[in-house]
Amino acid sequence: xxxxxxxxxxxxxxxxxxxxxxxxxxxxxxxxxxxxxxxxxxxxxxxxxxxxxxxxxxxxxxxxxxxxxxxxxxxxxxxxxxxxxxxxxxxxxxxxxxxxxxxxxxxxxxxxxxxxxxxxxxxxxxxxxxxxxxxxxxxxxxxxxxxxxxxxxxxxxxxxxxxxxxxxxxxxxxxxxxxxxxxxxxxxxxxxxxxxxxxxxxxxxxxxxxxxxxxxxxxxxxxxxxxxxxxxxxxxxxxxxxxx
Amino acid sequence: xxxxxxxxxxxxxxxxxxxxxxxxxxxxxxxxxxxxxxxxxxxxxxxxxxxxxxxxxxxxxxxxxxxxxxxxxxxxxxxxxxxxxxxxxxxxxxxxxxxxxxxxxxxxxxxxxxxxxxxxxxxxxxxxxxxxxxxxxxxxxxxxxxxxxxxxxxxxxxxxxxxxxxxxxxxxxxxxxxxxxxxxxxxxxxxxxxxxxxxxxxxxxxxxxxxxxxxxxxxxxxxxxxxxxxxxxxxxxxxxxxxxxxxxxxxxxxxxxxxxxxxxxxxxxxxxxxxxxxxxxxxxxxxxxxxxxxxxxxxxxxxxxxxxxxxxxxxxxxxxxx
Numbered sequence: 323x324x325x326x327x328x329x330x331x332x333x334x335x336x337x338x339x340x341x342x343x344x345x346x347x348x349x350x351x352x353x354x355x356x357x358x359x360x361x362x363x364x365x366x367x368x369x370x371x372x373x374x375x376x377x378x379x380x381x382x383x384x385x386x387x388x389x390x391x392x393x394x395x396x397x398x399x400x401x402x403x404x405x406x407x408x409x410x411x412x413x414x415x416x417x418x419x420x421x422x423x424x425x426x427x428x429x430x431x432x433x434x435x436x437x438x439x440x441x442x443x444x445x446x447x448x449x450x451x452x453x454x455x456x457x458x459x460x461x462x463x464x465x466x467x468x469x470x471x472x473x474x475x476x477x478x479x480x481x482x483x484x485x486x487x488x489x490x491x492x493x494x495x496x497x498x499x500x501x502x503x504x505x506x507x508x509x510x511x512x513x514x515x516x517x518x519x520x521x522x523x524x525x526x527x528x529x530x531x532x533x534x535x536x537x538x539x540x541x542x543x544x545x546x547x548x549x550x551x552x553x554x555x556x557x558x559x560x561x562x563x564x565x566x
Numbered sequence: 567x568x569x570x571x572x573x574x575x576x577x578x579x580x581x582x583x584x585x586x587x588x589x590x591x592x593x594x595x596x597x598x599x600x601x602x603x604x605x606x607x608x609x610x611x612x613x614x615x616x617x618x619x620x621x622x623x624x625x626x627x628x629x630x631x632x633x634x635x636x637x638x639x640x641x642x643x644x645x646x647x648x649x650x651x652x653x654x655x656x657x658x659x660x661x662x663x664x665x666x667x668x669x670x671x672x673x674x675x676x677x678x679x680x681x682x683x684x685x686x687x688x689x690x691x692x693x694x695x696x697x698x699x700x701x702x703x704x705x706x707x708x709x710x711x712x713x714x715x716x717x718x719x720x721x722x723x724x725x726x727x728x729x730x731x732x733x734x735x736x737x738x739x740x741x742x743x744x745x746x747x748x749x750x751x752x753x754x755x756x757x758x759x760x761x762x763x764x765x766x767x768x769x770x771x772x773x774x775x776x777x778x779x780x781x782x783x784x785x786x787x788x789x790x791x792x793x794x795x796x797x798x799x800x801x802x803x804x805x806x807x808x809x810x811x812x813x814x815x816x817x818x819x820x821x822x823x824x825x826x827x828x829x830x831x832x833x834x835x836x837x838x839x840x841x842x843x844x845x846x847x848x849x850x851x852x853x854x855x856x857x858x859x860x861x862x863x864x865x866x867x868x869x870x871x872x873x874x875x876x877x878x879x880x881x882x883x884x885x886x887x888x
Contacts (some may be wrong), residue, residue: 335796370810377807379883381790383798391804394794396883408648409716411655411670412641431640434633435817436651439567441717442788444880447813453634510795513788513879516719524795 323554328402328422329482329516330493332500332509333395336528337487340378340393347482348376348458349396354465361451373447375458376479392527395488397479398458399512399520400424406437406446415455421492423462428454437561442516448522460490493521568820569722569873575628577710578739578865581732582858583621584703585740586667590614591696591756592762593744593755598693606753608672611692613668614747618740622662624699629658640671642647650716654709656858661706664699669694678727707733714872721784723872727777734770735838735865741766742842742861746854752792760854767861778831781875793882803886814884820874827874830867838864 333417334523339364352375353360360500361371383390404424407415415437426446428435433455438455439447446457461477464470474481480488491500500523503509509523588612597605604747628685645652671692711729718724741763748756783841790801806815820827837860845857 335794342807371812371816372810374808374812377812378809379794380805381794381796381801383801383805384781385794385800392794392796396807405718409648409651411645411652412638413645414641430638432642434632434637434642434651436649436713438813438817439878440719441716442879444814444818444878444883448634448817449767450634450820511567512795513786513792515792516879526795526797 323471325417325422326494327420327492327526328400328494328521329491330523331397331460331477332399332491332493332503332525333524334487334489334503334507335359335392335394336507336525337485338378338393338395338442338483339378339485341484342378343482343484344479344488345374345376345378347361347478349374351464351478352459352542355461357459358457359449359451361449363450373449373456375456377446390527391484395479396443396445397522398424398449398460399443399518399522399544400458400460401445401518403517403519405440405442405516405518409440422494423460424457425459425462426455426457428452428456431455442513442518443520447504455542465490467523472554493523567873567876567878569870572628572630572632574866574869574873575663576625576632577606577732577869579625580661580706580864581736581865582616582708582739582743582862583625583665584706585737586614586618586621586743587661587668587740588703589741589744589759590618591611591668591693591700593748593753593758593866594693594696596755596758598657598687599688606755608675608677608692610672610748610751610753612673614743614744615672617747618742619662619665619669620674622658622665622806625661626658626731634777648814649708650712654706654713656798657702657706659708661702663747664695664702668692668695707736708810709802720876721787722777722845722875722877724782725777727773727780731770731773731777734766735868737769738763738766738842739858740784740862741867742846742854742858745846746851746858749849749854760849764843766794767839767843771843772876773837774839775835780873786877786879786880787834788879792880793879803883806884806886809887814880818878818884828869830871830874833866834864834867835870836864837861 349360352358360373364370365372377393379394379396381392383392383393400423404417407417412430412432414427416425433453435448446455451454465475467475476490480490489500489503491498493500495501504523505526507525509525511520511523584679633639642652642655643886646656677690677692679690680694681689706728711732714723715725715728741759745759748759842857842861845853
């Protein structure tokens, strides 16, 4: 089932600084919104546990001293072939035909957790209090809300990101901001071998190197260097011809 | 994976129930085809079916404890086109219904001949219903096994051996119970049941030993490189993004030490296979009941290890706190 439209996030790992603003704004918006609540257990105690739709993880790549730190925001990737959907015994887990968002119908979910076993990304988190599976909704209650100004109809995480590492749009529209970002900056999918065809893409860490050769640093025929001895040629030159 | 006790009880109880039903039908077929007019009473099959029904019902009851919202469990029968879990939700009551029908027809003695053969034998109503019961039992074994075997992100489970072993262990358990029940009833099929049980125990042991060997050698397909898409050979997690717990760190990790898991492997091989095989060989009625009880505990341990050995791809993202 190929959707005409597929909303998704594109996350630029080259820009993400790992500040967790997307994590907190996601929780703030969604715990009191359509997809909420996102309850915590023992949040201020020794052993806190809670539901989040978005996590920022940190990885270290390479071998010291040639290492680099990658901050890696992780949420539901709204796969185009979501393995979590067909396995649901009640039909509570579904993918919207209109925009490709993968959602859970809390009124149908029986809390068997089988969908979470079938997600390779660990994107679903179970709400022990309501007894239903929860997950990122791409802020479905924000992005179509016409009472909001048009530029605010974006997922809470995208609006919160201080470094604009998160882009939101339709990856099936070749002219969208996200499609251009994927095309121009080497956007990729996570765990391609899982066969899930995730809609969310990531942009890789990029280092910009200008290849400058030594002979390019000094200009041999710099016209400002008048005091230098002019080059000597055996016969008449173009300069001789043009200077009479 | 974290072993869910409701599921351990569900799969072991219904496995024994299905095995017992298959044994009863096999016993009836054996007597119809092979003997000169010796039969068991309808009461024997009826009580045996009732016993199977109790096991299946207990399994069904256990399954409800796995659900956070069991009041909507009826909805789980709706997605049978795509979900093996949904198919199991249909197959389990179907097997229970067949157990009622099979046992009930025997109890009432409604056993008209449906078809006569040239050799003087006939296909009776109870036998025909018995064949359908066996089909339903195998369909349920397939559904139960496929629930785990189709989870491709747990490579230890995603194998045909998951289905084979669930079936063999369920049948072995059911045939031991059938042998104990037949011996207590003084039925002539006791020898058939205990002999078949022995073969099934050994077959199940080989199947399970193969899957243990396979799991010990399994190589992960997915690595951190693909998980975060960084083209590096050497990637370590510094932080999983939180210091506490989450669903991802509780549901997908069993939390027991490697020694505990190893000890339980030894225990389930001894209690689930070797001890019951020895007791079935000895053959006294009390020992057959003991064999069933010991094997049941062994199979619970086996199922625990089955879960504990399952290593989910998502665990790549949850390797380090802080």
